[in-house]
Amino acid sequence: MTKKLKEVEDNSPRKDDAKDAAQICRLVGSGLFVGFSLLDEHAAALRTLTTERERLTREETRLKNRLQSLLDLVWPEFMDHFHNLTKATPRAVLARWATPYELLSERPETVRSFVGEVSRNHFKREAVDAFLVASAGTVGLTVGLEARASEIRRIMSRWTRLQEHMATVDERLASLVEEIPAAKALTTVPGVSVVCAASIVAELGDPASYVSPRQVLKLAGMNLAGKQSGVSVNGRVKQTKRGRPALRRQLFLLAGRWCQKRGLYREQYMALRARNGGKRTSAMCAVARKLVPMLLRIMQAGEAFDTERWCAAHGVALPAPKATRKRRTREDRRQHAKQGESARQVA
Numbered sequence: 001m002t003k004k005l006k007e008v009e010d011n012s013p014r015k016d017d018a019k020d021a022a023q024i025c026r027l028v029g030s031g032l033f034v035g036f037s038l039l040d041e042h043a044a045a046l047r048t049l050t051t052e053r054e055r056l057t058r059e060e061t062r063l064k065n066r067l068q069s070l071l072d073l074v075w076p077e078f079m080d081h082f083h084n085l086t087k088a089t090p091r092a093v094l095a096r097w098a099t100p101y102e103l104l105s106e107r108p109e110t111v112r113s114f115v116g117e118v119s120r121n122h123f124k125r126e127a128v129d130a131f132l133v134a135s136a137g138t139v140g141l142t143v144g145l146e147a148r149a150s151e152i153r154r155i156m157s158r159w160t161r162l163q164e165h166m167a168t169v170d171e172r173l174a175s176l177v178e179e180i181p182a183a184k185a186l187t188t189v190p191g192v193s194v195v196c197a198a199s200i201v202a203e204l205g206d207p208a209s210y211v212s213p214r215q216v217l218k219l220a221g222m223n224l225a226g227k228q229s230g231v232s233v234n235g236r237v238k239q240t241k242r243g244r245p246a247l248r249r250q251l252f253l254l255a256g257r258w259c260q261k262r263g264l265y266r267e268q269y270m271a272l273r274a275r276n277g278g279k280r281t282s283a284m285c286a287v288a289r290k291l292v293p294m295l296l297r298i299m300q301a302g303e304a305f306d307t308e309r310w311c312a313a314h315g316v317a318l319p320a321p322k323a324t325r326k327r328r329t330r331e332d333r334r335q336h337a338k339q340g341e342s343a344r345q346v347a
Helices: 006-010 017-030 041-074 088-096 100-104 108-118 125-136 145-179 181-186 194-204 213-220 245-258 266-275 280-301 307-314 330-346
Strands: none
Touching: 006 017, 041 145, 041 194, 041 245, 088 108, 088 145, 100 125, 108 125, 145 181, 145 194, 181 194, 181 280, 194 213, 194 245, 194 280, 213 245, 213 280, 245 280, 266 280
16 A cells, blocks of 8 residues: 555655654544454464365365376266266276276176175166166277376375365364354354364454454455446446455355255345346345345354244244265165065065
């Protein structure tokens, strides 16, 4: 700010210690400054860990993109049958068979047994047979295949170590969140995970130092600004994005979860979309801004979020409980197999 105000005093861009000190004193006296929130030991640890986890997430994305680019060259049919490389089944398959030729060298029954075991029989026998047929007719490159297979295995090994590192960071974050009342209260809000709560508290610091939610919006860069000059120029009003990007990202992602079909802000979100021409991003940003006062109040009070009370106050129906599918245990599968065998013998 002092750089922009240098020419106000004497119409000169010159700089000296006396001029800078005078400008800073006038700005502070006028209240044109942003206070710095000092972090305690727990909040400083949260900021360090959330920053580290963000770096690990970016590194994981780079590894996944590199792996996918290699598969496009060596095994282009792989992604047609395994759409998500972050799942356990495709990663286990690649760790054992890095190329289609390694897969085809195995007995088909061995492949079926292995895929069925790692996928817990979610990947059916017919899907494995289709995958084997597609791999047999692969159009992937055959030149430099050994070097590319080695690179795939190195990527898989690095990915495994990276996920172990992330699990360690997440465990430490969870323990810190339990020790901080503001972060622990945030985890009671629907859609707020441990990482989300830790990131918000780490970026804000002490919630008691904020008097108004507008301060949080400004810190996140979600305050609105527009360009206007008479009637000739009337630009769009949009977010300044001058604040902390990590805080803004977490608020936006949380708003996305609240705007889902089962989200508490679904009706308001659809109404906002209808008013602004169906623009999803603008409506979601508006929901994110609406969430800030509630989140700040919860952090300052340290009280758990009451879903029923919130829905009653906003005239929103409580979401129906999501139907959960009971996973069969090994004993259940054994009993089911015995019943099927008995029924076949009777028939």
